Amino acid sequence: MSVFADALVAAGQLLLTADASLGDITLLSLRVSATATLIAALLGLPLGAWVALTGSRLRLPTLVVLNASMGLPPVVVGLVVYLLLSRSGVMGPLGWLFTPAGMVMAQTILITPIIAALARQTIDDAHLSLRDWFNSLGLSATQRVATLLFEARFSLAVVLLAGFGRAIAEVGAVMIVGGNISGSTRVMTTTIALETSKGDLPLALALGALLVALVLIINGAAQWLKSWLEQQRG
């Protein structure tokens, strides 16, 4: 199992030498997945709230589709976005294929259902305990959504972290849509795939360890922020 020892050494070297291209790759990973999470949150949270609160006949079908879409295969999303963004596709004129914008689009499609479905559940639960209070105040739908989103904000933060985790960890979609172009669309997961195919398994594993560490740090920071905010509130 010397490959694990080699990987540890490689990870240490990567960090110590503060490899410039590794820095770019890591930043791009963060930028693409954070942007996708932000857009997915702006789309998914209202959508989740709507499904939670609506009396529409579309509620049940939407709910089933959302829940099922949490399992969208990244490679299929990648392929569909590739065909859309291709110069021969309907969104070709945008020129987004093989750019970070295209990668953001793919990851947004991938995680919006996750954020919407989990937010729906969270808001449903919160609404159950607040419904009578809302009725007594006679709040409008928009006011209800805003209040629920605020009251459930800590649980929703976990929902966003789940979406972000899925985005930054996937390789299938960004590989196809981004093209893994060195210095342009290469992110951590595609680098890991590339180093694996070059047979440099210790380096690939070291990059994997760094990716996991990065996600850990982000989750740790979110947890710390939550505790801090709760303390502030008293």
Place this chain on the structure above:
Amino acid sequence: MNFRHRSLRSNLVVLVAVLLGAISALTHAQDTNITVSSTTSTEQSGLFAFLLPQFQRATGITVKVVALGTGQALDVGRRGDADVVFVHDQPAEEKFVAEGAGVQRVAVMYNDFVLIGPADDPAKATGKDIAAGLKAVYAGKARFVSRGDNSGTHAAELRFWKQAGLEPASEKPSWYRDTGSGMGAALNTAAAMNAYLLADRGTWLAFKNRQNLRIIVEGDSELFNQYGVILVNPKKHPHVKAHAGKKFIDWLVSAEGQAAIASYKIGGEQLFFSNARK
């Protein structure tokens, strides 16, 4: 209630429009960079990392390389998603030009394929004749890993089997493993299974997880592996950066570009041999 929901929905539409606008503003294309769809062998052997900075210094043009199998790389060009294709499957390249997807095929360089296999060579395939080597693998029912991904190397492998008078790809015996993967992934698989496979020399030389594998057959003139470069037809795809793409092709076949290709070495061994014919 209905009215309120409608306002929520229209807000959503506005939001999406604003976001799409913001993203597209961030990523407007520049004319000083071109996209080249190429093969994994040129990228993973490190050739592009070596060549492209020199080309950029000479012309100021940045090249973005998407590395795929030859079949897929040509398809990217066919869809208009690259300005130049740089691949190694002459029949497929000529078809690409004949159907009007590309302007003209220009030969740039060659290297060679090698038959890789277990160090102890259980099929006794070692030699200088690829047909004889494959026949020995076939007779010995030794495990063989095929790319199976419509790449240039896959096309070459099928051609060599055919020249040996054998067709394991259609017979599908259990020792013939169609992996549908790139060169590196196929090498990893072969290393783990201690199997034979056909590889391009460049990727093999740069490959680090060799385990028990070594070169079994090399030096047969049949193993010649020609690379060609083609400008994607700007008449078919008007957005193709024909001017910058042409500059890249011209540089590759110029004395300077050809010398740069020939000077790329790993461990003292030359990987690609320039042979542009005007």
